[in-house]
Amino acid sequence: MPQIAFRAPWRVYRFGLVSLMGLMCLMAWVASTQARSLPDFTALVEEHSPAVVKITTQGTVNAGQRTPYGDDVPDIFRDFFERRMPQERDVRAMGSGFVISEDGYILTNNHVVENADNIYVRLNDRREFTAEVIGTDPRSDLALLKVDADDLPYLEFADSDTVKVGEWVLAIGSPFGLDYSVSSGIVSAMGRSIPGPNNDTYVPFIQTDVAINPGNSGGPLFNLDGEVVGINSQIYTRSGGSIGLSFAIPSNLAKEVVAQLKDGGHVQRGWLGVAIQDISRDLALSMGLKKPTGAIVTSMEPDGPAAKSDLRISDIILEYNGRDISSSGDLPPLVGRTKPGKNVSMVVMRRGEKQTIEVEVGLLPDSYGEVAGRQSGGESSSGDPLGLTVEALPDNADEEGVLIRQVARDSVAAEAGLRPGDVISQLGYDTVSSVEQYRSLVRDLPNDKPVAVRFLRQGQPAFTTLTLK
Incomplete structure (x- = not known):
């Protein structure tokens, strides 16, 4: 028995030592395998860094007309201050870029060269050039430069x-x-x-x-x-x-x-002339969708390409030219990359049914007009099941609808995020054209089911949902 009692712990110790050594070997092998699987960037950097450039710029910007004392300076003193303040100031910027062709075309960000009077490009071999701007595109934040050089190292684009x-x-x-x-x-x-x-x-x-x-x-x-x-x-x-x-x-x-x-020297983009927003879960349910997907049309430019097609406000765009639209952010890049004048097909959800429509994509304007504000007036209605007090819009209003004058606290409308000053233009699938029609639509609203509401806030259209309890 003493002999057995002596040997048992030794066997356990020896087994534990062997297991520990095995575990350490396994960990070392795993670490070595992981190290071998990590990428080695040295060859990539050595081969392609010569085509990367450093960009520095010099320029001036208007310092503005404000004095350091604000707008409360009496007019008698304002000229005294402004004549002694510099109206322009020097600015310097720094960024990066890369050569895209051996004859000296260089790509960088627009914000790197914006407001620049002089642009300097320095290569990896310390050569320095003065660059000219071929064109800029603020919407994509890209700028194309050119330097007077040949046989430059350049980079290739991937897909x-x-x-x-x-x-x-x-x-x-x-x-x-x-x-x-x-x-x-x-x-x-x-x-x-x-x-x-x-x-x-x-x-x-x-x-x-x-x-x-x-x-x-x-x-x-x-x-x-x-x-x-x-x-x-x-x-x-x-x-x-x-x-x-x-x-x-x-x-x-x-x-x-x-x-x-x-x-x-400039970029042309496709344009539909619509405003869109994402689909919430309740909005999807109210519009006949199984899940929140697509982009709902909240407004259209009166003379825009969409207005000339069969597209309608409250349509949900699900596909554009064969590409799925999961959210409102998916649509603008696809439209922008479409050549103006091209006819494309879109799949939309309208009143719970899918439809395919054709639209000729237009040219994106350089600027947009602001939507004029609205003034209230006319007949009003007292509080209703939604908790709203509404009144008619003036005859010269740009769109149909009713103006929200008051929103009852803790009401259905308050829960939906509606505010005084909003204009309700649509309830469910129906356009609101008068206070009387609004009252009729509210009376027919279903209980315990989300209903889509299109409204305008400071001239900007949007959708929300509300549910009568």
């Missing part, structure tokens, strides 16, 4: 439609002026919709977690084959530096913009 979430990407640029810095990460999402300078969404951004900082703007985003899949343009940040949310312009869009800038 950005083949980019997958999770794949490795790499950026080269000059963050904070630190030339030719390299950072890597993965694609986090595709088709991100971010409003542009005119509150439009014509760029379906590639989102990555690559460390992008001020100075990286306009630089290339590479795939593992050394091709450009995007142009780094924006970051989301609270500190001014990278927090892992960066956005790049897809290469396919950039190629189309470059071709138009080369040809005419």
Whole structure:
């Protein structure tokens, strides 16, 4: 027994030692395998960094007419102050870019060269050139430059439609002026919709977690084959530096913009002349959809392409030219990339049934007129089951509807987000043309079922839903 008692612990100890050694070997093998599976960017950087450039600009901007003391300076003193204040100030900017052809065409962001009087481009081999602007496109935040040089190293574009979430990407640029810095990460999402300078969404951004900082703007985003899949343009940040949310312009869009800038110095985009919004769960239910998908038409330009077609307000656009529309942000990039004058088909949901309509895409205007405000007047109605007090619009109003004068606290309308001053133009599928019709429609509203409501707030149309209990 003593002999057995002595040997048993030793066997256990020996077994544990062997197991520990086996575990350590396994962990070492796993680490080695993972290390071998990570991409090696050294060859990519050595081969393609010579085509990346650093861009610096000089320019002037109007300092404005305001004095440092605000608008309360008496007129007798205002001229005294303004004559002594500089009306212009020098500005300098810095960014990145890359050569796209051996004869000196360079692509960068529009915001890098905006307001620039002089643009300087420096290559990796320390050569420096003065660049001219061939054309800019603020809507996509792209600018095409040209330098007087030949036989330059240049980069090739990839097909950005083949980019997958999770794949490795790499950026080269000059963050904070630190030339030719390299950072890597993965694609986090595709088709991100971010409003542009005119509150439009014509760029379906590639989102990555690559460390992008001020100075990286306009630089290339590479795939593992050394091709450009995007142009780094924006970051989301609270500190001014990278927090892992960066956005790049897809290469396919950039190629189309470059071709138009080369040809005419500006970009033409398709236009439907509609305002749209996303579909909520309740709105989808009220419109006969099984899930919230598509983009609902909230208004149309009177003389726009959509108004000349069979498209109607409250139609839900589900497909555009064979491409699915999952949300309102999917539609503008597709329309913008459509050649003006082309006929396209759209699948819409109307009164619970799918229909296919044809529309001739127009040319996007450079500017838009503002919708005139409305004044109230005329007959009114007292509080109703929705908790609203409404009145008729004046005869010269641009659209039909009724004006909300009061919203009862804790009412159905208040829960739906309606406010005094909103104009209700549609209940369910029916257009509201008068106070009497509004009352009739409210009386016929179903209980415990969401109903779509189209309304205008400060001239801007939108949809919401309300449910009578």
